[in-house]
Amino acid sequence: MNKDSKPVSLKHLPHKTIERLSQYRRALLICFEKGQTHIYSHEIAKIQHITAVQVRRDLMLIGYSGTLRKGYNVKDLIELIGQIIDDDKGIKVAIVGMGNLGRALINYFAGKRSKLSIVAGFDTNPDKIGNVMSGVPCYSAEEMNEIIARENIQIGIMTVPADFAVDVANNLVNAGIKGILNYTPKPVNVPKDVYLEEYDMITSLEKVAFFVKMKNTD
Amino acid sequence: MNKDSKPVSLKHLPHKTIERLSQYRRALLICFEKGQTHIYSHEIAKIQHITAVQVRRDLMLIGYSGTLRKGYNVKDLIELIGQIIDDDKGIKVAIVGMGNLGRALINYFAGKRSKLSIVAGFDTNPDKIGNVMSGVPCYSAEEMNEIIARENIQIGIMTVPADFAVDVANNLVNAGIKGILNYTPKPVNVPKDVYLEEYDMITSLEKVAFFVKMKNTD
DNA sequence: TGATCAATGTTATTTTTTTAACAAAAAACT
DNA sequence: AGTTTTTTGTTAAAAAAATAACATTGATCA
Structure with missing residues (x-):
């Protein structure tokens, strides 16, 4: 119409x-x-x-x-x-932390043709570095700056342990990332020209538990 | 004070x-x-x-x-x-789908002493059934009703592929679960006495991408 | 000791988000 | 043909959430 x-x-x-x-x-x-x-x-x-x-x-x-x-x-x-909602030129995404959560995310995305593509993963584990995992090449954390610049990656997904969250966020910002999706339970700070979205699985579960408790005590 | x-x-x-x-x-x-x-x-x-x-x-x-x-x-x-927010008697949680995401969640929780405990995992993969993964025993999906009743599990976390989401949700409801946290990208329906929380990782990433695009076109 | 400061606790206001209300119009029916 | 039904699009109202305003109060300091 x-x-x-x-x-x-x-x-x-x-x-x-x-x-x-x-x-x-x-x-x-x-x-x-x-x-x-x-x-x-x-x-x-x-x-x-x-x-x-x-x-x-x-x-x-x-x-x-x-x-x-x-x-x-x-x-x-x-x-x-x-x-x-899409960028017509497409946007490249990196995953920092190729553990279970990082790989789960990659698999969630696999097959979903989209303007978003996960083109790089980063990790510190030597066994992972250099491998292609679920179709995504895994690089060393030290290469972050270089790869993000070279590939023009604009979004970083953080799936590292909480203790590394702050450092990883800083590294991503320094590398010139434009948006961060933080799955770490640790809130991070970024300059205001970087869009930050945080999601905390523990909070979600505690919220469910609260409402279950409420239903129980009706 | x-x-x-x-x-x-x-x-x-x-x-x-x-x-x-x-x-x-x-x-x-x-x-x-x-x-x-x-x-x-x-x-x-x-x-x-x-x-x-x-x-x-x-x-x-x-x-x-x-x-x-x-x-x-x-x-x-x-x-x-x-x-x-806690239930003083504690609340038991089951994870349905012991893939990468399910195991990631278990690890996120490990060590966080809390009134919430993940006491069971369910999967259909025979290689996983019967094993203890990250400290959580993995049962067959067929045992869901029995285990949930026996252990008095009140919350189910869904980390299965989208195609199984609806069936799993129904099974959980039938087993008497009181709250569901659905990490599947597929929305499910539950009776209104069951608390449902849904989170979709793809949506979050698309949202970040949208705001990055907006920043780019400033 | 009196004035200032730095924090809390609460009410008021604004903004955001959802829901309701309803007009308009194409299709279906009589 | 005209009446009813069903669905959209939009404005209006309500509810939820965030922010601002400000009174209060104990500590600090001149």
């Missing part, structure tokens, strides 16, 4: 909307592969455990219009979300 | 406050181990990249009072947060 590019101010898209767009796209891709051509807001909503209004509102914010009574065109919407 | 138990209504603690309390405690434990006895709100805030006001507000909500000009008593605060 409406394929015109809208004067949407991406600057002001709410953080939560960005997250949901990523999730909508993932759900839409599955629908697309099944051959589904259209989808209703309430169908998307059901998958994500949110309301249809929220879906429509998010899509309004990115200037996408569906077809009345037919819903949204799956293919078009996938493409538009891509235009919004 | 103020050790009286307050008539705090835990029911109404904001979700975000719960998450921060977990993080405060982690930071406080490190301080405690270093021998630090008191801490200011702005010190906690700095560690967590938030404002001192927010810290004080959170502590107000749980009814904790510090000492003017001395800050908060580290030990007392650790204990109080424990009373709030």
